[in-house]
Amino acid sequence: MPAANDPDLFDADFLARLERVRLQVRRIFAGSRRAERRSRRTGSSLEFADYRHYVPGDDPRRIDWNIYGRIERLMMKLTEEEEDLDVAILVDCSASMRWRSPAANGSSKLVLARQLAATLAYLSLHNMDRVGLWYFDSTVKRESGYHRGRPAFHDVLRFLRAVPDESGGTNLAASLGRFGRSQRRRGLALVLSDCLDPSGFADGLAAVTGRHFALHLLHVMDPAECDPAANGDLLLRDCEGAGELAVTAGPGLRNLYREEVKAFRESIKSWCAKHNAGYSFILADTAFDDVVLRMFRRDGLVQ
Amino acid sequence: MGWCNESRFPMNFLFPATLFLGLLAPVIGALYLRRPRRREQEVSTLLFWQRALDRQPARQFLGRLRNPLSLLLQLLILLLLLLALARPEAGRPVGGRSTVVVLDARARMQADGGGVFRAAVAAAQGVVSQAGPDNEIALLAAEGSSQIVSPFSADGKDLRGRLAALSPSDAGGGLEGTLALAHSLLAGKPGEKRLIVISDRPVPEAGDIEQILVGKPADNAGILALAQRALPASPQSAVVFAKLGNFSATSRDLELELSLDGRPFDLRKFRIAAGGEAGFSTVVSGEMLRSGKGFLTARLTTPDRLATDDTAHVALSTAQNLRVLLVSEGNPFLEGALKADPGLAVDILQPSVWRTGMGGSFDVVIFDQWIPAGIASEPGAFFFFGRSPFDAEGEKLPVFQTELTEPQSPLFWNVDVSAIRFGRAGKLRLPEGWRVSQPLESAGEPLVVALEKPAGTRVVATAFDTGSSNFPLRAGFPLFVSNAVHWLAGRRLAGDNGFLAGQTYVPAEGERISRHPQSDGAAALLAGEAPSLTEGPLRLKKNGFYEVRDPMGSRWIGVNTASREESDLRAAQANRNVFFLPSGGISLPPWQWLALTSLLLIVIEWLLHHRRVTE
Secondary structure, eight states: OTTTTOTTTTOHHHHHHHHHHHHHHHHHTTTTSOSSOOOSSEEEEEEEEEEEEOOTTSOGGGBOHHHHHHHOOOEEEEEEOOOOOEEEEEEEOSHHHHOOOTTOOSOOHHHHHHHHHHHHHHHHHHTTOEEEEEEESSSEEEEEEEEOSGGGHHHHHHHHHSOOSOOOOOOHHHHHHHHHHHOOSOEEEEEEEOOOOTTOSHHHHHHHHTTTOEEEEEEEEOHHHHSOOOOEEEEEEETTSOOEEEEEEOHHHHHHHHHHHHHHHHHHHHHHHHTTOEEEEEETTSOHHHIIIIIHHHTTSOO | OOTTOOTTSOOEESOGGGGGGGGHHHHHHHHHHSOOOOEEEEESOSHHHHHHHHHOTTHHHHHHHHHHHHHHHHHHHHHHHHHHHTOEETTOOTTOEEEEEEEEOSGGGGTGGGHHHHHHHHHHHHHHTTOBTTEEEEEEEEESEEEEEEEEESOHHHHHHHHHTOOOOSOOOOSHHHHHHHHHHHHTOOSEEEEEEEESSOOTTOTTOEEEEBOOOOOEEEEEEEEEEEETTEEEEEEEEEEEEEESSSOEEEEEEEEETTEEEEEEEEEEOTTOEEEEEEEEOHHHHHTSOOEEEEEEOSOOSOSTTSEEEEEOOOOOOEEEEEEOSOOHHHHHHHHHOTTEEEEEEOGGGOOTTGGGGSSEEEEESOOOTTGGGSOSEEEEESOOTTBOSSOOEEOOOOEESOTTOGGGTTOOOTTOOBSEEOOBOOOSSSEEEEEEEETTEEEEEEEEOTTSOEEEEESOOGGGBSGGGSTHHHHHHHHHHHHHTTSOSSSTTEEETTOEEOOOTTOEEESSOBSSHHHHHHTTOOOOEESSOEEOOSOEEEEEEETTEEEEEEEEOOOHHHHOOTTOOBOOOOSSOTTTOOOOOHHHHHHHHHHHHHHHHHHHHTHHHHO
């Protein structure tokens, strides 16, 4: 696919824009928070977090005896455990992500997804997080392993440039399930996909959240998918080889189509809300800066 | 009456062989059995399309119906095209059809600036467009008299050309003569016969006449009469008579401008009640006449729906005495009436002195209650007063009522007969071979007859004498005598030097008359124009001044519409039972309608079934 192997995708202009985004993100929240992330788990560090009642089975070494001396109750002293976060960025490289509207001259969803993946990896590496990347379609095609430190960003770009040549249909359950099973540490999973899986998206996303990953889905769709201009007697062919369909497209059928797309988006969004997963809907023709600075902030992906 | 009712005859086709092209219908059906060719398009997923299709409620029904509907439309288009190619001629009987179209071209058709006549011509164009080998059409124009615009013809283009060249006349009169001519033309034709009259008002007692009415009722005012005669007290002067009519539902203020030789010299204002008339007279002095040529024009300055009756013309003639011989034992009434007309030079002769041939040196000979032997066969102009060669034997009968049956008769021009009473009158036996006019009657019996032979002999006879009527005591008697003498002399038909539009001027020997009228004869004379003259009879279709030349010099006559029937537009109406528009309408033969309908269906079929594919 030409879009996938576009040599200028991460050119100097993109990198400059990336740096500008990082600086803007930092300027917005300067002084409000340190760069490092804190896990929600309490641990063995010295930084106090909270108290709670003692229950049998707790480590007796963490009982605060000073409190017991004052109020004669056993209270556990909790401290925050600092750790570097594992950020897993999973990019859907299926045929539907490479599809581009015949009527439009824009780039494919995969191009935007790779740029967003690079951006998120860049921001994560600057936060001293561990970043790993995966390409998947019906299975995991490639994985980069985890990188740490800002110099590793070049490895990230190298990985993102090398899009798998062959692409098949989308199978979120198989690919994301395999990913989940391969992870031993918990972390944040950023899935960039159009979720156009004929067998459904829920099993695949559940495979990520079921492994106690914090999930944030970046749902990328092409404007031509949301509002098609198809008209007349057509033989529609699925780009992932799911068959053909003869339709006579008119205003009525297009309205029904738009309603189906809207319902699809709503179902994903509600699923994410139900499972405490983040959700960002991104149209492929949205300006890159707009996505990062406005949509990611709105959806809590960047702070 | 629906003249387009043509269901009495079966439909015929000019080219029935083209219907065999209907065998193409199975080919169209076979083409529809092929799978429709669809434009291929790659999409990212079929997920949403499939769900949308499943939700489309009428998908199954429309999916089955769409192609059959297209097939049905295309078969219908094929059928219409085949019918168009076969050239159907609905309602055409075996043996053909003969149609006579009578187009009313009288003065009132010029109403609305000629719009009524244009509508009539447009309606006629629609009719003649149906001319063809099986439908021959003749065109007649009714313009006071009958004019054959075109004999029976199957050439629609030629008929339309003749119609386009037609213009309305200024004449009045009835349609009876033209309808009689139309019936006689149709009488010699086989097959179906149609008589179509296109006018602004219905034909009374139309019978089987099909009518297309294009008129519109309107208020109007017009000049009903304009005449002149020399002033008895001053023969060098002229007295001008005019009569105006208001044919409106309300009273109107009218302004009449009188011009002499193109220069206005008098302006009169009138208030005329609804449906009323008003007359007046004025004197044109000899001094004014000496300074000009005597062309007097009266013009209503108030514009209305019909312009042609708003102007009238009369030529003020200089005295030119007629020589009249009165053969009488002595009749003070007749002698007084003749003396009252300064244009007459009267000689009186005792009947005993009369000799055959004496009348040759006089323009008119009047026999007062005496008939010379053999006078009926002599040529000349004779006025038999009291007794005539046409008297029937028997006692004179009492007269109870009189009726002026021909108000436009030149004998009774400006004569009021309402107060005339007759005691007894004889019975006149009308001769054969004469053109007879009997303007004054009593219970169907003529009291006055005017007879005319084509050779030029004219006779006026009365069934009464001076002793049996109060007529000689009335003011109208000298006018009647003067009118009769002038008519006998052939000097006028309507008023002094005046004619009604539509009448035919028959020049005397050596006379010639200009073909075209001048609206201002003085201007024409002053400009030195040489009018084209004709020696034969001339139908006076347009109002204006016509020049008449004879070896003794030239004189002018005025021609006017002067008709109540033409000025009264209140009875005009239009009907709706024509299938083409009266004004510039569309009238197409059936095959063109079929072709247009098929074209419309082609467009519809394309919009419904093909436009989307080609987008």
